Amino acid sequence: MNAPTTITAHGLTGFLGRGAAPRELECLLAIAGGASGKEAARALGVTEDTVKKRILSLTTKLGVTRRAALVAKAFSLGLIKVAGVIAPNPEPQHQEDSDQFQGVFIA
Numbered sequence: 001m002n003a004p005t006t007i008t009a010h011g012l013t014g015f016l017g018r019g020a021a022p023r024e025l026e027c028l029l030a031i032a033g034g035a036s037g038k039e040a041a042r043a044l045g046v047t048e049d050t051v052k053k054r055i056l057s058l059t060t061k062l063g064v065t066r067r068a069a070l071v072a073k074a075f076s077l078g079l080i081k082v083a084g085v086i087a088p089n090p091e092p093q094h095q096e097d098s099d100q101f102q103g104v105f106i107a
């Protein structure tokens with residue numbers, strides 16, 4: 001039986017095998033979905049300290065220091081995406097074409 005390659009939660013999909021451990025990815029999806037550390041912990045059945053540690057580990061791996069930067073970097077690296085949305089990845093010379101695609105911007 002193959003292990004799942006994605007985790008979907010909070011309206012987002014996270015991709016395993018791209019640098020985040022499964023629990024880190026679960027915490028990231030909760031935070032990116034708007035949950036506080038306490039809310040994420042409750043939803044995942046872990047302590048708030050566990051969520052903080054997993055998010056700290058992931059911020060270190062991705063080279064950022066803030067949660068907002070972590071979420072933005074995760075989107076830009078393709079670690080997470082809005083569930084059910086196939087977002088184009090235009091090549092540099094076609095950037096102006098991407099204006100027709102409206103998505104979610106998280107800063």
